[in-house]
Amino acid sequence: MMALARALAFRLLVAVLLVYLLFPFYYAVLTSMKGGSAIFSVDYWPRQIDFSNYARIFSEQPFALNILNSVLVAFAVVALSLLLGLTAAFSLGRIRFRGRSALLFAVLAVSMFPQVAVLSGMFELVRAFGLFNSLLSLVFSYMIFTLPFTIWVLTSFMRELPREIEEAAIMDGAGPWTLIVRIFLPLLWPAMVTTGLLAFIVAWNEFLFALTFILSNEQRTVPVAIALITGGSEFELPWGGIMAASVTVTLPLIALVLVFQRRLVAGLTAGAVKG
Amino acid sequence: MKWMPRVIGAILLSFSALAMARPATSEPVEIAISCGAVGVELQLCGDAVRAWEAASGHRVRIVSTPNSSTERLALYQQVLAAGASDIDVLQIDVIWPGILAPHLVDLAPHVGDAAGQHFPNLIENDRIDGKLLALPWWTDAGVLYYRRDLLEKHGLAPPATWQEMTEVARAIQRAEREAGNRDLWGFVFQGRAYEGLTCNILEWIDSHGGGNFVGDDGKVTIDNAAARSALALAASWIGDIAPRGVLNYDEEAARGVFQSGNAVFMRNWPYAWALAQGADSPVRGKVGVLALPRGTGEGGKTTGTLGGWHLAVSRYSRHPSEAASLVAFLTSRAQQKIRAIRGAYNPTIPALYEDPEVLAANPFFGQLFDSFQNAVARPSSVTGVHYNRVSSAIWRAGHEILSGNAAADARLAALAVELNRIGRRGRW
């Protein structure tokens, strides 16, 4: 009886949370099928199934290309920050040396300036390196967001791993690189996947740099492409189109999570066996 | 500090020297123009640009920029502050010539007497320190929308003064709510803390004969009796004929309430007309449009805040005369006529308001002519680079008065002090 009640309560909790998390997305899906005056009325169910807003966002601008750009940038950002983050985390998390705390704090300090203050300086750098109007400018500049975060998370996880596993490997004569790749990486998978995912989303959603550093439609990323969607006149907000675009770009991310599910679960078992 | 941009500048210069090594004769050049984002606006711009390419032999690249004017301004500032030549022709808001003045080219030597055909108040707006920094492309002015059906039903005439509008709105709101229409409000406008509120405040004050915040001579004029009574009246609307939520309404939020049939009056720009009359609009065929009401008392007049977009040429353009000729082409009578007919963009050339083809496509243009001609400009030319600071001081004061956190009298006096400090006592 108690067990049944507890199971029911758990289900209810899950249901409530799902509604809380997903209702706005559902609302976006609803709105993406609307046009004209219907956007001002409250509806709980779709009144019509209409994908014309979806068709329009792809015909009015190179939206598929924009998605591809975002994917390229986000994957490059994730790969680079994980690589740099993992090696740095090995040093910061496993080796004791002078200045380590100061270094960690300095890395953190990079994340303490408002983005708009960094914009002008970053703009000058991007131009000085000749990266203006190129996707590389975004990969480059997003490091300022993703690196501090990646380093800190991986360092804190790295530090928590028991000392013995490393010592055994050192006895076997493993170098630091082997240590990282063979010993730590498999144990850190959940952390790697999670930080990677979070970094991916940061890169995927960034707007201000993407708007300023790239001027041609073919090179633009998704958030800017969404901001470019317009109505028939200056003030009109093309709500249906914006929602259609937002739903469209959220789907690849959901797919990504579903693909990485396996990794998350694999990490679970690996941790259980070795830990 | 100063050397770094210079070093970067030198690096860039060496790159651009390479690019400029080819002969600079009448070879075809490429001009980059920022106009519109996507959709109809971009398409119209694209078509016009193709026509110019065919006529001039030059090439044009379109740089699309976001529709939001704050984002567009931020982007322009970055590009211009870096002295970059990536955009030659800029589409700028009517209030930007003063703000961007140091980065813009004087068009007067390039465009001949083209300026003469536009509304004089627009050209005056674009002339800073004797230089013509932009040419108007299309114009806008605040107007009053009303529910013709509701006024007729209750036997009330369209109001000519703000006082009358308040009374009509209150009467209809009360009667309709008693009849079961519980969601109906009397009046909606733009009360959010942003540039749009400054536009609304300007209309209230100017229509009472209280001027436009800062006189042409640079003197701060905002603290006057007409302005005080105008703002006191506006503050009395909140919670009475206007919902409290109006304090966070922008153009679309206000239109949403009006277009779903829940407001008797609405202050908005002309764009709302076509949408309110759209096939699926609940208020289709029930809407009228008027010039904004007068203030009661001496000096009361109809007015409307001047809006719209203009075209300017960047000082860092490598081909300023070609760029200026593109601007002259796009703002010409022929091009504006096409835009008016195909996209309902309000022309900046008075003669087009008598053009039968334009009027056939947009029957309500005739009614708007007075609003455009009498439109009052925000003090963006006289305050120059300080305009946004001035406007933000004004909307903050207005927002406080509307919210009931400050009385109009005391707050306007404080605002005058603030504006005087920003403008260094009228020297700007």
Next chain:
Amino acid sequence: MAAAAHDSLTRARVRTAWLFLAPMLFVLAIVALWPLARTLLLSLTDASLGAAGTARFVGFENYLVKDDGAWYGLLADPLWWLALRNTLTFAFVSVAAEVVLGTLIALILNARFRFRGLMRAAVLVPWAIPTVVSAKMWAWMLHDQFGIVNDLLLRLGLIGAPLAWLADADLALWSVIAVDVWKTTPFVALLVLAALQMLPEDCYEAARVDGIHPAKVFFFVTLPLIRPALIVAVIFRFLDAMRVFDLVYVMTGNADATLTLSVHARQMLVDFQDAGSGSAASVLLFVVIALLSVLCLLAMRGEVLGRRQ
């Protein structure tokens, strides 16, 4: 002899440490040094975006200066203090709520149940929608007249009349906080989940066998073990919340009730083209965050920065 060998081994390890840090330091230096130094330097000048090349060194005038017996500068501006208060309220309330909710969600995701895959994908959705869009969407949903939130609450009989969520000065900041909690809880949840998954399962087995109440297991076994991850999540959420911009700016513009330090700095940097004061405002924000972070890290007594116990 043995000590010497140990010494050289340690030295080799430290060398390795710097070798492995080098790429990261190199990239971070290129990316961050100039933009941050430039902001610091500009904050001491009267630079303006409108008039390039005319900047003058003005010392700390952008921060605080006494002129004719009156104080000027950011620190004398009541608006800056208002923004500071709003920002601190925003950051503390939203981060606290996110940590509680995020941990709860992570615990659920860590349990085995049928729709776990769905739930995991669902958790990410709020974070995956671009902020500019989700903020606008919430502004629409919170609209007092045609917003779905008021409609729903009216239908359920929870409120008697529509509320002006974003216009009412008493509600606006809380509405914005609520949206931020919705949007960034997934960040905390995912980090905590990663920590939970790296926990050794034998602790739980032992606890379960001993029949200890789950709440007790959580507070005495799980929580101490996931503390490091939780602290990192809190720190980064706190840094982000202190710098909140998009969300507030899209939902309520520059309204005083929700004015945050970043919105304030942006207004000066972009709208007013006042690079000097705007940079000073950014530096002040940096100082506030740095001070609070130092305090926070000291309170953790080196758990994060210092050595491992």
